[in-house]
Amino acid sequence: MYKCILCHNELFKNYSEMLCDQCRDTIASYLRLEVIKKEQYNIYIIFFYEGDIKKLIRRYKFHESTYLAKVFSVYLSRAILEAKLNFKHISYIPMYAKKKKVRGYDQSELLARETSKRTGLQFRSIVTRKKRTKSLYRLNRAERKKELIDAFTLNDLVDDVIIIDDIYTTGSTIHEVSKTLEESGIKKYNFLVLA
Numbered sequence: 001m002y003k004c005i006l007c008h009n010e011l012f013k014n015y016s017e018m019l020c021d022q023c024r025d026t027i028a029s030y031l032r033l034e035v036i037k038k039e040q041y042n043i044y045i046i047f048f049y050e051g052d053i054k055k056l057i058r059r060y061k062f063h064e065s066t067y068l069a070k071v072f073s074v075y076l077s078r079a080i081l082e083a084k085l086n087f088k089h090i091s092y093i094p095m096y097a098k099k100k101k102v103r104g105y106d107q108s109e110l111l112a113r114e115t116s117k118r119t120g121l122q123f124r125s126i127v128t129r130k131k132r133t134k135s136l137y138r139l140n141r142a143e144r145k146k147e148l149i150d151a152f153t154l155n156d157l158v159d160d161v162i163i164i165d166d167i168y169t170t171g172s173t174i175h176e177v178s179k180t181l182e183e184s185g186i187k188k189y190n191f192l193v194l195a
Helices: 021-028 051-062 068-082 097-103 107-119 141-147 172-183
Strands: 031-037 042-047 089-092 127-129 152-154 161-165 189-193
Touching: 021 051, 031 068, 042 068, 051 068, 068 107, 068 189, 089 107, 107 161, 127 172, 141 172, 152 172, 161 172, 172 189
Parallel strands: 042 189, 089 161, 161 189
Antiparallel strands: 031 042, 127 152
8 A cells, every 4th residue: 555655645646756636736835946047057946945845855864765766856857847957967966975874875866866767867976075074054154165165076077967956055065066067177067956
């Protein structure tokens, strides 16, 4: 028996989204597809980070609910189509390797892999987080920016890529990744963020 991931009622359809009709409508109420335009790239944000979406993302990140990557990839894939993001590759902003080992998975990597399966975009791991950083959620903008200086290095010289992240707060992480890409000569890329 399949159950809705929000209300836990039995599902009779929509197994791939794991949501009943009522909860799917609730999730849809958090959709926003905001575009933040920067000089070299755009940032596309799918959801408002509040209510049930916030609960689901926290469950996904901190409670080993990796199955939610499949649910979120439905919305990431739709956003790629709706925003007409014509890229050949898909990647992600990675966690530090030791942090990934402790957690057991990298949430942004799973989102990118699942979205790759749905869209046919080729999955690539283009950057590595080479520096262990403090947890960013408690830091202000200036502290985040300072903490992330030189945190990333290039793995794979791939142009024409959409890069997935889970949460957009101040933009410091995205800015630092974009700096790494620009310094390496990568010119065609955008970011797609869950919330």
